[in-house]
Amino acid sequence: MKKIKCECGHINHEGTVLCEACGKPIEGNQHIDGNDENNVLEMRYEGSARRSKTYKRTFVDKTWAFFSSVKVGVWLIVLALLASAIGTIYPQEEFKNSVLPSSQFYEQQYGLSGKIFYQLGFHNLYSSWWYIALIALIGISLVICSIDRFVPLYRALKNQNAKRHEVFVRRQRFFSESENVSDDDRKTLINNLKKRRYKISEEDGHILAEKNRFSRWGPYVNHIGLIIILIAGILRMFDFMHTEGYVWVREGETKVVPTTEQQYYIKNEQFVYETYSREDERFQEALKNEELDVPSNFQTNAIIYKVKDEVIPGQEPELEEVTRGEIRLNEPLTFDGYSAYQSGTQLRSEYNSISFKVENGEGEELGSFDFKTNEDQRYYKLSNGYQIEIQDYYPQFEVTEEGPSSFSKYPRNPGIIFEVSGPELEGERYFYLNEDVVPLIDDPVTNVTLEDTELITASGLIIKKDFSLPFFLIGAVIFMIGVAQGLYWHHRRVWIHPKDGSLLVAGHTNKNWFGLKNEIESSIDGTSIKMVEDQQEKL
Template sequence: MKELACKCGHVNPEGTELCLSCGRALTKDADSKKTSDVMRYEGMARRSQTYNASIIDKVWNFFSSVKVGVWLILITLIVSAFGTILPQVLFIPPLIPPEVYYEEHYGWFGRIYYMLGFHDLYNSWWYMLFIAAVGISIIVASIDRVVPLYKALKNQRINRHASFMKRQRLFAEKEVADPNQTIAEIKEKLKNKRYRIREEEGHLLAEKGRFARWGPYVNHTGLIIFLIGGLLRFVPGMYVDEILWIREGETMAIPGTDQEYFLESEGFTVDTYNTDEDSEVFNDTIDRVGSIVKNYQTDAILYKREEGGIAGDQRELIEEQRKAIQVNQPLKFDNFAVYQVTYKLDEIRSMSFTMDNKATEKSVGSFDIDLFQPQDVYELDENHKVELMGYYPDFEGFENGEPQSATPVPNNPAFLFNLFSPENPEGEVSFIAIQETLEPLGENDYALSFSGIETHDVSGLTVRKDLTLWILGLGGTIFMIGVIQGSYFNHRRLWLKITEDGKLMAAGHTNKNWFGLKKDIEYSIAGTDLTEITDQFEEKEKKSVALEEKEENDRDSIS
């Protein structure tokens, strides 16, 4: 690494723009830059400007670039937008396969959307890579800048070279009767403004609000913590958001608990508003839409598996609590919360059939089919039985002669039976669906007749667990502190220097809010021999405007 020697004798690291001792510009490039650009990091060398030899240096320099960081954020935002075009898989009906749902509802676009993985975008590994890249960029860019800034501000020199003073936007140089007396008067007034004063051999540095310079880095720290919290949601056991469909009388393992907790539904209740009993406020709406739900709830029992019990064995369960789960009144346990979100009324639970002799029109027996646990064979008597050859819970038609089921939910059940009787020991094939009976191999001697159904209600529950909320909250809080720190406060400095010929030189700099700094300086120099300080930027602007006006007047005179 090369070193840069200043005229004052101080040796600075390569990449340093202003001498860390006297403040002189060390390169022509630094001398031609705006003072605000050079002073952003106090002219200190950054690692990305110094090292570029190894592959580590090149990777560091890539991620430390603000342009690269902005592009990574833009690309991540664009990719994130694709996930909002169609509903994510989390928000589609849970009982319908995603590949079927997207193609049925959105056609060829939905099929492509599913094939490209956009249906579960925010859980994909490549989306996580984008998030990780943004996080790495923020970390590297922050470290690359905050370390040299910290070193420069910690070791600020009080006595600055005249060229450094003259480069500052606020500057004044004047002969005064007693420079030391003038500095003492200004010093007392600066103390009233709560400036931190440092003096050295007749020179003075007044500083206020240095902590404002750390605002962007506090901001970045909060953002990084927030991103870590988001990534931790993909760590098993940290975040659970699952749908649990449970039927009346059913006991099911609660998702995300490793079959440690089970939930039993004792019953499901739906209450609606009644025009006779309830407020007249709802009467018009009830007349218009038919009914309005007042409350729906699942009467649930929470069980926990005995310690040392076998996972999934429902015989070794201990009752923990009973709870009527209602909307906004969840069942809570062990960092989990079970919310009531939806329901399905009158789902078909079982269907009853009779086997009839067509010639005599007499029934030879009946049987019930549990649509969730159907049997292979149903014995009617010693001479008659029914074999279930095929079961199609959600029959949607035939494809190449084969019955098809859209979903595993019994919305439109259909069956393929083989009927055994003394007249037909090899059996007779019969296909039965709702309002449809087919005998594909010819006329049968026996037929199945539908005799009844049994229904039950299904409760839709959401199981949630989130151990990352406090991390997200902490990150968000730190982020906002950084925003406030960097936006509403500013770092103000005033240098006072006695030149070799006895003049008093003053220079002021701030990272923002020049008006506020000028008001502080005007207050401090009021009544002293240093009557005013010049805003060199405004003076330059005035000269530029005056020159333009002069050139325009000259052109008008010539014309």
Template sequence: MIENTKCECGHQNPVGTVLCESCGKPQQDENGTELLEMRYDGVARRSQKQQKNWIDQIWSFLSSVKVAVWLILITLIGASLGTIYPQQNVFVGNIDLAQYYETQYGTPGKIYYMLGLHDTYGSFWFQGLLVLIGASLVVCSLDRVLPLYRALKKQKIRKHLSFIQRQKVSHQTRLELAQGETEEEWTEKFEQLLRKRHYRVHREGSALLAEKYRFSRWGPYINHIGLIIFLLAVLLRSMTAWEVDYVPVREGKIAQIPGTKYYLENKDFRVEYYDYDELTPDFQRRNLTIEKSFETDAVLYECVDNCDNPSVEPTLEKLKEQTIYVNGPLTYQGLSVFEVHFEETPQLLHVRSQLRMKDTGETIGTLDLDIQNPQDVYTVGDYTLRVIGYYPDVSFKDGRLVTLSKDPNAPAFVFLIEGPGLAEDGHVHVYMVRPVDQVQYQQEQLNEAAGSPFAIGVASMEDLVISEYTTYFNVKQERTMPFIWTGATISMIGLILGFYWHHRRIWMRIDNGVLTIGAHTNKNWFGIRQELTAALNKAGVEVDAKTLANEVNGS
């Protein structure tokens, strides 16, 4: 059966309309006394259809404010989980992430990795949540703004009596006109009073509709537009086309920044380490060398000729020269070059190390290690150190030490230490001259398992001879920042419109000398009552703000 939705005023309303879009007559419970639900002006919304197909059901789900709130809460929880342990993008080089998280953080770290939280912000589920939030914003906005716009454009000046009487601000009284004054003349006088208060007034005989600040109704939807742009920009940041990954540049060399016309030169690299005495007891016990600071003198170039011909040396134009340090990037026209990591490359030639007691830190003596041609036996004080294993380019695979090449990029020694106070067969001790990230924690575990009471470390940084370094730069092209700022600005405009301006409407009609007036606003009811009271008093109708409250409904 087809439902008849045509109002007595002649306007054909969509199915589901609560208040007539033209005259405001309630479509159900016309003679009721409850205040009218004025949210979205009682218009019909697609999400409230009674008979829904699968598209309507998806639409209703996404248009729900509760669903949007839950999506935001789940996203916030997911984002917070990503801050518990380091994300995978902070690691440089080849590293077994599954083993790293389990070794460093135990069972929680293993679970963290298995759940994919090591790449939280780049994961499909996190980006999917952002897409769902964006879709919810779009559907919520369309579900409300289009019907609301239609209702506000089709407002009838002479509203139905029940519509005016069931407003939160409403008053009815017999109008006492001056001698010879008509109802239309009084209405025109009242119109001028409202215009002085910046209302836009539409009059039809002895009825009028006055409103101001209608634009504030669009504030939430403008805010949604800004948030949608913001979310799209955040998603675009995760695309490789918008962000360059790590770029290694060897000292004294020039390398191209992938996907760009820019080149980066590593002119000089400097690093400063903490001396042994500056370290905390825990770091001394673990025999770690810690960087105090490191920086690179870098030059940024732009290719101007032979850029796409690998057989010809490109012609470069110098753009900017700057010393880059941690949290001190080189920036140029949206390009940011951050220094995040470094490696010694290759050759470690000679190192003077100290043999110490791990518990007390007592220095037993020094040993000079020739990295190219190490001796078989070293004598330090009363102890003998036999080299039973040498790994020029150490790594850790399947629970054992291996060497990746013959080049001494990251040398490691396995000593059998014999001497007073030790077991007859001695103690095994692993010494990595400069432990790299992916094997540093294995060194500690191996020595703990062997029960070694010793610690071996570099005597001083001047005794560590290294030919050159490779600096790892993280290069970002902030192409998304204009979109992020645009979205944030639009969102802020929407918030300001909604917070500081309030849509106010006044409906009035005179029937056989009886004045019926009502008003509605989405905020600040006290303000509109005071404003209407002042206008009525000047027009000769004595009221106070309290009498404008709808007494029938106890407001």
């Protein structure tokens, strides 16, 4: 590695633009940042050597230079954002409400675009290898960008001396030269800077007044926060840190809780749906233009069970209650590290029971029966030896080329074919659909009518266990600290350079030049020292 020795004696790394000790421009390197004799010095990273700008010979050097580019980092973030946006076009695999395999579901439900969505892996976006790799590349870019800039900047700021080369002072953006400045005026300037919380260091009569150096590390604190957030995002890919599942539970139904390896079950005791009252004075103004009722509460009253003993295959598990409670929007029910969130609702969308009444030809009632959609009962006994036999049941009736069929197993549009038989009746078949009972023979002896239907609600619940949230919180807090650090404080420096009876004053800041100029102006007020001029405006 080539070293460059400045006339002040300091050894600089190859690629250094400004000497880290005295600030003198290094001959032969000024083309790197546009530093020529007619320009104000380019002070980015204090003119120190960055690996990505200096070494480009080996594969490692080129890889380092590639990932240290801000443009590359921005494009990686843009690609991640685009992928995340595309992933929201159709539901992720875990949220699809269908028994069809994903390879068929997306194409059947959404056509060609759904097929492409599935084949490109967007149906399981956040756990796909290429999305994880993209997030990892963003993390690598952040780390390399930070190291590439932080290390030389830290070295340059640590090595800076109060005594600087005259060229460095003269080519600062803020500069003035005053002659015949008295010691009292010089001391007045220094004391005024101290009052403004500048830290004063002196070397052979040369003064460096500096404050808020810590603000220069704000962007790197941001990067640390972002890296922690990215690590938390990658940790979410592992089940021991994050699991999440979706389950539909109908009223009265008990189902295994997904992602718990069949150790927990959840029962939907009741679903509560409430709306805002139009008679309540508090809501009358807001509801007067609403034609439909506005919901105020979606709530599932649930019981959580745990499998008591080891389950033998084919045997119903023995359950013991863990907890019970109410699940509302943003108010989950928690148990053993898991949280159950109210996420979706299919309000009164499924049939729980359908009641029928059977009469003979003279209008005498033979009996009634309740068909339970979630039970496998095929025979119902009536009075006087009459009985009902369920011959075919279609939970969601549809007609296909092959004949009657069911689109799904959920009873949202049930079709039932049943037969009435008795002592003097060979059998009369009826068909129920859309709350209408139709005889399948001419001139039936019996008469079957619909008495009542009971509809139930299905609750969509997200079951989540997430130990990565503290990492997200820590990363977000660190990121905001970095934002405040770089946004509300500014690194300001004033150099006072005596030379042959005159006094050179120069100033530099990383942002808010107007504020620095005001501080210097107020500090030299009442002295014979000339006000600094903005040399950038002269060019």
